[in-house]
Amino acid sequence: MSLSPLAGKPAPQDLLIDVAALERAYYDIVPDANDPAQRVAFGTSGHRGSPFDGNFNEAHILAITQAICDYRQANLINGPLFMGKDTHAVSRPAERSALQVLAANGVEVFIQRDDGYVPTPVISHAILVWNREQPHLTADGIVVTPSHNPPRDGGFKYNPPEGGPADAATTKWIQDRANDLLHEKNRGVMRIGYTAALQENSTHQHDYVTAYVDDLVNVIDMEAIRASGIKIGVDPLGGAALAYWEPIAEKYKLNLTVTNPKIDPTFRFMTVDHDGKIRMDCSSPYAMAGLVKLKDDFDIAWGNDPDADRHGIVTRSLGLLNPNAYLAVAINYLLTHRPQWSQASGIGKTLVSSSMIDRVVASLHRKLVEVPVGFKYLAPGLFDSSFCFGGEESAGASFLRRDGIVWTTDKDGPLLGLLAAEITAVTGQDPGEQYQHLTAQFGTPYYTRQDTAATVEQKAKLAKLSPEDVKETEMAGEKIIAKLTRAPGNNEPIGGLKVVTENGWFAARPSGTEDIYKIYAESFKSAEHLNAIVQEAQLIVSRALGA
Secondary structure (H helix, E strand, O other), X not given: OOOOOOEOOEOOHHHOOOHHHHHHHHHHOOOOOOOHHHOOOEEOOEEEEOHHHOOOOHHHHHHHHHHHHHHHHHOOOOOOEEEEEOOOOOHHHHHHHHHHHHHHOOOOEEEEHHHOOOOHHHHHHHHHHHHHHOOOOOOEEEEEOOOOOOOOOXXXXXXXXXXXXXXXXXXXXXXXXXXXXXXXOOOOOOOOOHHHHHHOOOEEEEOHHHHXXXXXXXXXXXXXXXXXXXXXXXXOOOOOOHHHHHXXXXXXXXXXXXXXXXXXXXXXXXEEOOOOOOOOOOOOOOOOHHHHOOHHHOOEEEEEOOOOOOEEEEEOOOEEOOHHHHHHHHHHHHHHHOOOOOOOOEEEEEOOOOXXXXXXXXXXXXXXXXXXXXXXXXXXXXXXXXXXXXXXOOOEEEEOOOOOOOOOOOOOHHHHXXXXXXXXXXXXXXXXXXXXXXHHHHOOOEEEEEEEEOOHHHHHHHHOOOHHHOOOOEEOOEEOOEEEEEOOOOOOEEEEEEEEOOOEEEEEEEOOOOOEEEEEEEEOOOHHHHHHHHHHHHHHHHHHOOO
16 A cells, blocks of 8 residues: 555644534434445444444434443343543544433443543443442443544444453344344434433443542552653543543652643644544554654653554654564563463464564463454453453553453553553663564564455455465465464454464455455565565465455
């Protein structure tokens, strides 16, 4: 994919959304329930779309929320629902629409007081703490967010009582019920006015900040960070985590500076991503260009996306770390600095994450569990502490409390940022320097992700491939030692293909939203070897698809 000339530069005026027009479209456009593009569709992170495209509108939110109420009733979920939202322009309208339905259904709801924002990991934390302390009243949650997507987008996701992303069976149930309601023009939706919903006894104005901030000491060595006096920089990228950093710095007496304290639904303060769009992707060097420029002002710095479920770690030594590099550093550090963790607990990773993680975990004699793409596959292991750490290649991770019990079962960006500060404080080296030690020990990985055009039919076939469809026995000069269409860690379908040799691998997966398939590839030999893997991967996939 070609690089936009705007990449890494301040967003020009003509890229900014018209917030008022977007909100009007949210309320005014009625989706066509017979058009697949305008139906409710849950992906790996809930239902996403844009009001302008007719696939994220009030009718969708009313239907999804009623479906969630029906799901709760069918599954005897009888406790409160914790609801959060990020700073995207249509997150507030969607939260208000959802609250009207929840109140009409008599669901006890906790929203951030003063119409504030709540990050995804804070909702997961709230659900788990409640259910641990009051198991007779089971809680669940909703987060209104499209994560790092452009400002024109909206998103809506459900977190069941286990606290993490809902599994496929749950999202299918909710999706199908919501689409049935849409077909009936939402006649089956219970709803009251927004003012009335706020005044219901079941609606609670809640302080999410204090409970999360106060509990951080039980998962991060905050005293080590304080005592070191290291200079910390944080850019919330205009997101929901902004309200948390001042209380964290004050409570734990950290030398922490928020480099960008602005919230603006146009996200006009962003630098433009690789493709010329405003996207709050804290793993992108183009979106993070503003903080990367400040790297020498701090001992460690990081950014989070709008719902704070992702992290982007900026070091003096290497600038913005590749997400795979930081996962390897984090795992190596935690497995040697959390003595209370059970030796039986393993490391969960998505199968398109770097094999550097495999080498680190093997060297420390711990179990590695490889699962399909999607944090929902990592959440169960974190929930029952069979995983001490779960991470994915797209800069999302969480890990256990210091005593070895669950912290969050959804991705926690602030947590991984604070871990970077702990690593820097305790070791005297930033995570970039730590990564250089790992490459000296295990070799340098060369990693890439590329997109290739594909038809709808080809994408469908790719998702259903079997290992027998791959006839090749060698790739890039090495013998193929594994052909995978199911994840070795849980035997779940990966929705694509992974091919492995001794010093490299590739994985191919169809995009859920675009007419492309994604190739992830890695070599432990050289950049040239990586290029050979990518070229042969395209041929292998093309032959398997009969193209």
